[in-house]
Amino acid sequence: MSNSGSKNRDYPDILAGSLMIGLGALGLWAGRDLTFGSAAMMGAGYLPDVICGLLIAIGAFVLMKAVGKAYEPIGETNVKPLIILVAAIGGFAVMAETLGFVIATIWLLVIGSLADQESRWKEIVISSVVLTAFGALVFIYGLGVQMPILPF
Amino acid sequence: MDFLHYLVLGFSEALTPTNLLFCFIGALLGTLIGVLPGIGPTATVAILLPVTFFLPPLAALIMLSGIFYGAQYGGSTTAILVNLPGEASAVVTAIDGYQMARKGRAGAALAIAALGSFFAGTVATIGLAVAGPTLSSFALSFGPAEYVSLCIFGLLAATILAHGSVIKAIGMVCLGLVLGMVGIDVSSGATRLTFGSTELYDGIDFVVIAVGLFGVAEIASNLEFKETRGILQSTIGRLWPTKQEFKESWGAVLRGTAVGTILGVLPGGGATLSAFSAYSVEKKISRTPEKFGHGAIAGVAGPESANNAGAQASFIPLLTLGIPSNSIMAMMLGAMTIHGITPGPSVIHNQPGLFWGLIASMWLGNAMLLIINLPLIGIWVRLLKVPYRLLYPAILLFCCIGVYSVNNRGFDVALVILFGVLGYVLRKAKCEAGPLLLGFVLGPLLETNLRRALLLSQGDPLVFFERPISAVLLIVTAGMLLTLILPAIRKSRKEAFEASED
Numbered sequence: 001m002s003n004s005g006s007k008n009r010d011y012p013d014i015l016a017g018s019l020m021i022g023l024g025a026l027g028l029w030a031g032r033d034l035t036f037g038s039a040a041m042m043g044a045g046y047l048p049d050v051i052c053g054l055l056i057a058i059g060a061f062v063l064m065k066a067v068g069k070a071y072e073p074i075g076e077t078n079v080k081p082l083i084i085l086v087a088a089i090g091g092f093a094v095m096a097e098t099l100g101f102v103i104a105t106i107w108l109l110v111i112g113s114l115a116d117q118e119s120r121w122k123e124i125v126i127s128s129v130v131l132t133a134f135g136a137l138v139f140i141y142g143l144g145v146q147m148p149i150l151p152f
Numbered sequence: 153m154d155f156l157h158y159l160v161l162g163f164s165e166a167l168t169p170t171n172l173l174f175c176f177i178g179a180l181l182g183t184l185i186g187v188l189p190g191i192g193p194t195a196t197v198a199i200l201l202p203v204t205f206f207l208p209p210l211a212a213l214i215m216l217s218g219i220f221y222g223a224q225y226g227g228s229t230t231a232i233l234v235n236l237p238g239e240a241s242a243v244v245t246a247i248d249g250y251q252m253a254r255k256g257r258a259g260a261a262l263a264i265a266a267l268g269s270f271f272a273g274t275v276a277t278i279g280l281a282v283a284g285p286t287l288s289s290f291a292l293s294f295g296p297a298e299y300v301s302l303c304i305f306g307l308l309a310a311t312i313l314a315h316g317s318v319i320k321a322i323g324m325v326c327l328g329l330v331l332g333m334v335g336i337d338v339s340s341g342a343t344r345l346t347f348g349s350t351e352l353y354d355g356i357d358f359v360v361i362a363v364g365l366f367g368v369a370e371i372a373s374n375l376e377f378k379e380t381r382g383i384l385q386s387t388i389g390r391l392w393p394t395k396q397e398f399k400e401s402w403g404a405v406l407r408g409t410a411v412g413t414i415l416g417v418l419p420g421g422g423a424t425l426s427a428f429s430a431y432s433v434e435k436k437i438s439r440t441p442e443k444f445g446h447g448a449i450a451g452v453a454g455p456e457s458a459n460n461a462g463a464q465a466s467f468i469p470l471l472t473l474g475i476p477s478n479s480i481m482a483m484m485l486g487a488m489t490i491h492g493i494t495p496g497p498s499v500i501h502n503q504p505g506l507f508w509g510l511i512a513s514m515w516l517g518n519a520m521l522l523i524i525n526l527p528l529i530g531i532w533v534r535l536l537k538v539p540y541r542l543l544y545p546a547i548l549l550f551c552c553i554g555v556y557s558v559n560n561r562g563f564d565v566a567l568v569i570l571f572g573v574l575g576y577v578l579r580k581a582k583c584e585a586g587p588l589l590l591g592f593v594l595g596p597l598l599e600t601n602l603r604r605a606l607l608l609s610q611g612d613p614l615v616f617f618e619r620p621i622s623a624v625l626l627i628v629t630a631g632m633l634l635t636l637i638l639p640a641i642r643k644s645r646k647e648a649f650e651a652s653e654d
Contacts, residue, residue, distance in 0.1 A: 013320070016581035020323045027330050030345045040611030042603050044342035051329050058323040074580055081375035082576055085368060085548070086569050092552045093565035105549060112548045115375050116541040127542060131549055143206045145557040 011074045013066030020059025027052035081115040088112035100148040101140055105132045159281070162508030166516055171211050175513045178215035179520045182222015187230050187532045191547060192240075193223035194586075195370050197483045198362035199547065201490070202554035209491035210506050214513040216487055220480050221273065221463045221514065224423055225521045228265045228456055229532055232258055241423035241459040244431040248444060248451030255447050260393040264401050264449055265456040266525050272409040272457035273518035276464035279413050280471070281511050287472035288497035296605035297615050301622040303598040305629045306475040309419040311587050312632050321587045324578075328591025329598070331356055338596075339603060351563045358486040359558050361592060364571020365578075365585040366479075367551045371544050372576050393449070401453035404434050408457030415458075416465025419477040426462030427455035464514060470495055471507060475594070479586035482593045 027048060034045025088111035095104035109128040113119045139145045165171065181200075185191045197216050204212035227242035232249035245265065252261040294302070311321035334345045335355030346352040393401070411433060412426035434454040435444045444451050467484075469475045474496030476482040488495045493503065500507045525532075555564045578585055609615035617623045 012580065012582040013317075015577070016320050016323070016583050019577065019581060019583075020327070023327060023330075027345060030347055034342055034344060035340070038611060039606050039613070040609075042339075042606065044337040044340045044344055047599055047602070048330060048333050048344060051326050051333075055323060055326040055330065058319060058326065062317075062319055062323065076377070077580065078376040082372040082573065085372055085375075086573065088548070089368065089552060089565060089569050089572070093562040093569070096552075096556055096562045096565065105552075108548060108552055109545045113541070113545050115371075116544070118378065118539070119541050123542065127545055131546055135549055135553060139553050139557070143203070143557070145553060146560040147553075147556065 008071050010066040010069035010072045017059045017063030021056050024052045024055035084115040100150045158508045162512035165505045165509030166512035174211040174215040175517045178218020179222040179517045182219040183226035186223035186226020193220050194479050195366040198366045199550045201359050202557050210509050218517045224459050224463050225525050232261045241427045244427050244455045248448050251447035261452050264453050268405040268453045268457035269460035270518050270522050272461035275409050276413050276461040277515045288500045291473050291497035296601040297619045297622045299601040301625040303594050305625045306419045308629050316584045320583050324587040325591035328588040329595040332592045332595025360564050360567050363551050364568040365575035368572030369575025397449050401449045404450035404454035405457045408454035409461045412458035412461025413465045416462035417468050422466040422478040423459040423463040426458040430454040430458030479589045482589045485593050
């Protein structure tokens with residue numbers, strides 16, 4: 001805190017502060033039409049507004065302090081696995097209700113497996129087939145999750 | 153006499169074949185994920201939460217708690233054998249446990265850890281059985297003002313006792329509270345923060361947040377870099393500890409149990425904090441502190457007993473007051489809500505079978521863990537060799553189907569992506585996701601009671617100070633926050649948690 005040189009920055013805290021401010025503002029914007037009311041007769045918007053305000057204040061505080069803190073980097077980052085996972089899960093979400101369990105799951109497992117740089121095709125094929133069969137038996141037939149198995 | 157009567161009731165519930173089976177499954181799964189690095193108990197409970205829909209309520213709770221305390225046993229196995237703590241609470245066990253393993257005493261370390269944990273689990277379970285009825289009958293007199301103060305106390309205390317920055321943790325609580333408000337407002341019928349999406353009218357499902365923040369985000373950060381594994385100590389050695397080792401560890405077991413039971417009850421406490429505190433207690437009172445770090449058996453016995461006692465004791469506030477003290481307890485609360493049970497003081501009175509059955513199952517589960525862990529240790533060691541790349545696709549599948557099955561719709565799965573990304577960013581920003589989850593589950597309770605209390609007092613905030621219990625809770629909370637501002641305490645808190653940052 002004491003030595004506030006311009007190079008001294010706590011980047012994780014800057015990220016945290018900005019995130020809180022952003023999400024708080026988003027909350028305020030989303031709840032802009034709600035009635036605020038008073039403490040005795042709280043409207044639907046009373047607490048969301050108060051807490052979003054608090055979130056923004058805390059975010060601003062964290063951000064302000066972060067600029068003066070000792071240097072701390074975000075750390076090594078590799079977003080590739082995350083992006084691949086998003087694609088895999090997103091595909092499952094879109095396909096589950098229409099194309100059915102088998103297609104959605106194979107997409108999820110094959111694409112998802114690519115997220116690991118050490119993955120091997122032979123293993124992916126075997127584990128996808130085994131897990132799809134296992135999942136269909138346990139979840140769809142066994143537990144009765146309501147999802148079509150195949151598109152037709 | 154009442155106590156005995158309830159104990160009999162509890163065991164008759166817990167000993168039914170179904171419940172015994174799920175107790176065993178829970179303990180087994182817990183050990184498994186405790187042994188495997190890369191999946192924690194929080195993520196596992198999150199992933200299995202939807203599956204418990206299909207179980208009777210008691211069996212579901214028994215299985216989920218088995219996972220939690222089973223993970224404490226399993227986590228110590230890898231800590232001792234490969235210097236790789238499977239769980240955060242086993243980090244301190246690795247210090248002396250791994251040194252013992254290098255000296256060929258891995259067997260003794262494992263045995264002491266398991267026996268100490270069993271003893272601690274038994275004591276904490278009795279503590280829960282004794283404290284439960286007392287605390288809950290006390291809590292039955294709580295009005296809205298007391299509940300508001302209790303929630304605030306619980307949420308803030310959890311942020312102070314958990315590790316990491318307090319102010320960021322409070323921010324996370326606020327974020328959780330806001331997320332809990334999404335959907336239709338019960339009092340006015342207005343839709344809040346839904347961005348016009350009809351799918352969000354019922355609010356965000358607890359499972360979606362839990363799986364996103366703890367399941368998907370964890371996989372994404374585990375996959376960021378190539379995995380590194382410790383070197384396995386090939387010989388486990390004789391399992392049974394020597395007389396000398398017994399002599400050196402029984403005191404540590406007793407002290408660890410006491411530390412764990414007390415700290416486990418506190419919000420934000422639980423297994424990890426208990427283990428760290430027990431280790432520093434042992435090191436301080438030891439006549440040979442220089443031995444610590446070089447294979448002192450007390451350094452294994454104390455923390456191991458403490459983490460198990462802490463895990464068990466953290467059920468006390470949830471089952472008696474309805475206030476979860478850490479993210480796993482928040483999941484348990486979620487599981488109870490799924491089954492239509494409102495956790496709180498009334499559970500003991502309205503559903504004694506559930507309360508006492510769960511307690512009895514915890515003791516049975518601890519006994520099972522002794523058998524699962526000691527004679528079968530060889531199997532768990534072999535499991536350590538399963539690479540993560542074969543493991544995580546299965547986790548991913550469980551996440552997706554589990555979330556889908558909550559409402560049978562793909563929308564929830566898509567929402568998981570959002571929380572997965574949020575969880576990943578939070579990790580980069582060094583924010584703990586636990587407080588967010590606590591805020592999310594306590595939000596509705598806090599809001600309903602806050603509105604009620606202020607409606608009754610006609611908007612006068614002094615009502616929270618006029619009721620004695622509420623005033624005490626708020627004063628304690630304020631006191632805790634004040635002490636944080638004092639530089640000396642801040643420094644020692646930082647030191648206490650520095651070791652735990654992994």
